Amino acid sequence: MTAADDLGSPSGPGSYRPAAGHTGAGLLDLRPAPAAATRARMFAAQTRLELILTLRRGESVLLTMIIPIGLLAFFTAVDVLPSGAEKSVDFLVPGVLALAVMSTAFTGQAIATGFERSYGVLKRLGATPLPRSILLAGKTAAVLAVEVIQLVLLVAVGFALGWDPAGGAGAVPSVLALLVLGTAAFSGLGLLMAGTLRAEATLAAANGVYLLLLLIGGVVFPLSKLPGWLRAIAEVLPTAALSDGLRDVLADGSGPGVRNLVVLAVWAVVTLGLAARTFRWE
């Protein structure tokens, strides 16, 4: 029986009894059979949908893919940045990678989660067998998946523009450590906002913070160009720590810098801890 048959059956609005010629009754076995799915199945389903929804949102693709790639291409071609003696692309790729992490883990996640909260999605899912930990794990996995796509695209564009990273294969563990810590710090900040502010306030604040950190985060020009007091502030912010650390590894061939790792780790612990305490699900 098709939906059209069902709706088009001749019985009038008053015939509500299933026995009244309803032949589709056997189609659905409504007898109770309650049980939660396995955690792995729930995790896979959450991750998959979160990822699809993120990639489907035009503004999210603009924020996480087009803007970072555009900045990288633009500032490489138009050499207006005071990036010293080194090639601008070598300076820019680490900064834009940091921006990409921030846009996905912080800005995109904060806005999406804020609206999910205001639309009652989190409340609704709270009534299914889905544990909150798996809801959050699915979000994190989707963020990491988007970051992998960003990384591949940005590295490819960087190479196409003549990027020549330092450090070789030995740089990979340091880069991964920085990316993971940065993702944790930005996710914590994003979820802290999304879980406490109204969705509209989260939208405004997340965009504002994005712009601020883009400007003073060492993304497209070095911190050394900032006035001293502003630099002192910028250095304890996660964007600068991430871009600075990535640049230490990928441009200078040195280690990620203890201070950068500590700054990111402190942000991660504090914001995730606060988010866990203050997050309101509806």
Add this chain to the structure above:
Amino acid sequence: MAEILAISVTGLVKTYSARSVPSRSGAARAEGSRGPGRRGRRSSAAPSLRPAPFTEVSTTPAPFAAPAGRGAPSEGRIRAVDNLSLSVPVGSVTALLGPNGAGKTTTVEICEGFRRADAGEVRILGLDPIGDAVALRPRVGVMLQAGGMYPGARAGEMLRLVAAHHRHPLDPAALLDRLGLTDSAGTPFRRLSGGQQQRLSLAMAVVGRPELVFLDEPTAGLDVAGRRTTWELIEELRTAGVTVVLTTHAMDEAERLADQVIIINRGRVVAVGSPAELTRGGAEGQLRFRAPTGLELGKLLLALPEGTTAHEGPVGHYLVQGTVDPQLLAAVTAWCAGNGVLAEDLRVEQRTLEDVFVELTGSELAS
């Protein structure tokens, strides 16, 4: 043998500070009385405020003129639910009926574990809705009044997601088909019509094959076909042994679907019973007719059974109240014939659930 209870609520109290009264989430929906026009049949006599049979919590009914609303504020707090008790047998369909702000949704959300009661005991399938949430969630299906969907997710994606949270879900495609949503499966939630959103929300409540489902206004805003589809599914759920609790403003919905109707007003249960028990109300009915003014009603009453009353209301309009059965009708018309009176516009009127509701709550259903 003791009845097996799916839900047992005793002495439930929930207050909100005056500033934090929860509002309906999501987009406002058109609401109104969806019952057929019955206004002409409502008694114009003073309402007899009689609790229906099996009233568990018999309280002073609301003053007739009082606006429907939450209980009186006390110490700056509003009592949304005020010493409310109810029980729901396993495998039954129970309708919570009440005006806006009566406390229906608050009661349901406490049962669903979304809110914590200030006082009282709530057992859902024998368990605590908050303390035993992990055990309860697979067993209880929930349909919220509005929202609850990823705005960008397509209808099919949303239903498959919830299905993936359960071990033995219904086939999402078959369920969409049943609810007439197959053609909308690829439509993002925010672009579904209100009725399609409602039906999707219903699908999400039942896809996990729960033992107990809470449906908060399942047919609000649905067209005739959508209501019928929803009613059929609810009937089938009962046939399959699922316990259904629904809130509604719609009298005809409660009358048709519910084994048990619980009328809630100002945070309290004012009447409990089957639709038949509530509307029978001691077999009360009335007979109206028009005839020349000044009939000797005392003599008429002699021809009628004990306990029957008769009045002339507006000039020439007569009202006979009592056990309206064929014998009463015959006695009235025989008496009229014997006195050479032609009774015009003779009407037999039964109480409807709406009449009961208005008597008990002093408010219209529509808002």
